[in-house]
Amino acid sequence: MRTSAAAWILAGLGGAAWLAVIFLPLLLLYVLAAATRAADDPLWSASALVSLTARTAALAAVVAALAVLVGYVPGRLLGTTERHSSLLFCLTLAPVLLPRYVLYYVWSLLLAPTTSLGQYLGVQPLAVTQWIGTVITMLVLVLWYWPLAALLLAQGWRNLDREVLESAALEAGAWRRLTRVILPMLRGPLALAFAVCFAMVLVEYDTFHLAGVSTIGPALGAIYEQTGSAEAVARASLPLVAAAAGVGLALSRRLGSALVQAPLSAPAPGRRSGWIVFAILIGVSLAAPLGLLVTSVNDFSALEQFWRLQRDGLANSVLAAVLASALAILVAAGVLAAERLGAAGRWLAALMQVTVLVAMFVPGALVGVAIMRMQSVLGLPAVVSDGWWILSAGQAARFAGVALVVLRLSRDGADEHFREMAGADGAGPVRAWLHVHLPRTWPLVVGAAMLVAMFSLTEIPATLVLLPPGVPDFTQRLLNQMHYARDQHVIASCLALVAVYLALAVLVVLLARVKTWRAGAAPLLLLAACLVCPGCEAGPQGEATPHVLCLIGSSGRGPGEFLYPRAIALDAGGALYVADRTGRVQHLSPEGQPLGVLQLPMSEKGYPTGLAVGPDGNLYVADTHYHRVLVYEHLGRGAAPAPESPRAMSEAGAAPRPTWRLVREFGSFGTGDGQFLYPTHVAFAADDNVGRGAAPAPESPRAVSEAGAAPRPTFRIYVSEYGGNDRVSVFTPEGAFVGSFGRPGSGQGEFSRPEALAVDARRRVLYVADACNHRIARYTLEGQLTGYFGSVGQGPGELRYPYGLALLADGTLVVCEYGNNRLQFFGPDGRSLKCLGRAGRAPGELAYPWGVAAGPDGNVYVVDAGNNRVQVWRP
């Protein structure tokens, strides 16, 4: 009685979910479509739609045929290899988990105009580049679809009659065996693999959308957007739905008779070559794209930004995907439970199965449109349609078929007889399933749930239709980033996606492998969910809101644009020098208008982290990764391109005029006197003989102009460095070594990455930002340690990775905290006065600030590296 009730409950719940997200929406949509006059159809003519559908079908047929062809060898390997079969299965499945549009985007990175290959292709005849573009789109699709074909063909191989194969091996050659025996026997699986791939390519949306290939999938989305008529979309999609229904029925029949058998043990000639082919395919489908992603990272700030600034979108998408996965499993379980409820139940289960599979093969936009239409017709309350959960409905509808296929294969597997034995012992079917079958197959159930969650996480067409306001979404942002060519952000998002997938995979493995962890799974996942959810991390305390005067720069390589700026200095007139990861030092007016560009001679190994304008008016560049300090003389602004005209700006980007002259350089690689490992910053102090008691700070314009008036200014140059030789060295203006102080470590007189320097000439103090010790060291100008302030933490007076220093006219020290995303102001006595800023990307918020400079008017210029800009604040 109890088991019967459980079956009813499971079938009822699954059936309700099926009704809500699949059957009713699609039924309602087509009933309404049939009831509406065709004359109300959109501007798309029937002939145009037929022509587009035919063209898409031809494209889909080519891709599907190639996918089956490529998947044949791996399919045979999967179906005939006993050893490492689990590993083979997982490896085959892995490429499918990388979304098709991500795969396309990654391969297109290789052909980007900035790569050597892209530049070569860029000057080839137009017909060649267009042909290559089309071929790449097709190949990417083949690379994604071959594993599906291989999995379906493997099942076919497992069901082959072994005796026939063995006889054929004795009597016929390889070619005759293939053409006369194997292919005829594999006709069904081959046709099914082709049909599944064909149906899915037919409704492909994202890849064609990105590649600019006109097909029926994006056209359906376009029809909805243009007309707002769900019925028009329904009518236009009829040929596709017919194809989907055919494939769904075929797959349904196949599933009905599916039995998971042990891999075929018949000898398979050429198995070694099969492994080689398989390895190559995995290489180009999975390893190479991941490698390309990783090697294409050249702006690490994008990775950091992703986690700090975009995790809310990812968290919401993960939530929606998890709920979608639960719903899909519920629908699939409902189908299986309904089959055990007598003849009526079997009919219902058959109907559910076919519609679930059809929903998998119809265009995603159609599923979204159907659900939205149902909401509208039934007048469902806003609470249903306004939350992220509505996305789960669309995703569950699209991928319940995946869950059904996996669950059915697990239920109909080789251990069926165990359940029969349990039945003989008096257990009902549900109880037998729970106590006999589930313990054996639950990893597969969890795997199916994970698979649906992964597909859902990157689902686009239905999500775009259903997305409610105020719900940040990972996929929508990713698609827009791709469109706006924000490559580094796309790469960061893709890597984050891979990380999420890996985390899910590791979780499943742990759950499957470690029995004792099962009880702890819920708290563990709860903890993980809390960590993922936004707002869990306590931010730094005590920050005030800064008064933002202006924002300078944006992302890019053009004039006035930055890619992860890290160093800043102000010249006598208050103009800025900013160095970023393009190997440039940009000269900008105090308002941010480009004045000129200094291209550093070498930047392949890395980029400078320190800039300073000396008392002699020269620009000193701590060329960190080339172990030297470069000294440039500014030849005047006359030669700089006028910033106002776009043409001048592009010229400035392409071929900067020689506005600067390299006066000298000093330092070389090494740990000896006058040598550097990684110099980080440069500071100046008037020499004892001329500067003692001289009031003005060397960085102030007055000091500079006074110094400039002198025939030959005399001063000391302080250079900090890290990398195992963490110290501060002192030089003459000509670059002759005078002395050094400090050594690596965290004790007194020791440094761990001294990242910035500031000189208070009035008080004769040299401040050193001891970044990895999270403190500020105070030295006399002669190098005597006089104390520290600051310790690691987020509160006032505490520091996390102080990377930049600047001095205000009243002796206040401004510390730029990379780790706390803020500026902290300290009095000359080391007392914390205030903190400004917090993590974020709005004005007044910072993402990994690297440097700070103080203007003559008391304003501070913060290098907001992660946001690719400089912010000007009035403290």
Place this chain on the structure above:
Amino acid sequence: MRMLLAILCITLALVGAGCRDADRDRREVVLYSSVDQDLAEPIIAEFERASGIKVRVRFDTEASKTIGLVQRLRAKADRPEADVFWSSEVFHTVRLAREGMLQPYRAEAVAAWPKEFADPEGRWYGFGLRMRVVAYHTGRVTEAEAPATLEALLDPKWRGRLVMASPEFGTTCGHVAAWFVHYGPERATKFLEGLKANAVRLVDGNSTAVRLVGTGQADLCLTDSDDVYAAQRNGWPVAMKMLSHGSAGVLAIPNTAAMVRGAPHPDEARALMAYLLSEATERGLARSDSHNTPVHEAVAREFPAYACPPRLPVDYAKVAESIPAAIDAARKVLR
């Protein structure tokens, strides 16, 4: 059973976490925005911080920009969910105004708004201009060669070398409609036929068109200035020329802000409108990598590099009115 309990716990925890920051007492406003998410978010964040009003935003994808949101507004006309519509273009906003989907917004700050960028009834206001341009591959086309007028695009030497976004969408749709207004239907159709004769390739969006030019799959494309700036930001070999219509000028596409009729949060909507139409927003757009041209004269003076060349003198309302006919003609000729 333990497993089922665990799944239930996790689901409840996740649902709880998702709802955690729902604060019913907080003032909120619902914004539909077809502006690039990365550009809009800092501006919205600044408004939220300054006003204390939470903004729930619905963005759109690049390719279906504006039209997707316009249809969503229409679909929810009986029970509006949006308060403010911030569009990256003007044409569909005008059409929404005509359909009675928008309500007037009046404020002292917009009393002297430039007439060409304001609806006489105050139902929409334009700001932050983009330009229609020709983008070209600098390795294939020299600056001297690149066409600067629409008429020059029809030269047979560009046959097979030209790409543009589908005329059903976004700014391309408005651009084609502007031809119908400026040149008249007959001559505009001739232009479409000329493009067809030059085997123009249609793609899903302006950015895709620029990408094809950047990767050498096309030599020229019709697009918006911000898409070219995006390509240049990545170091692509793409440059642009403002596309003049004869000698009449360049089509400028303003962003538009409008209040939705029946907005559920009218007070908050007015606050957001005021912010969107402020100098701060225009300054943010000009500084962004979209480099929009400000409408506020004071702000425009701060950004001479993005000054607008002589503008095509078209009435946006008339352009919007001619969109259906233009789409129909474009589809008949080009597809």
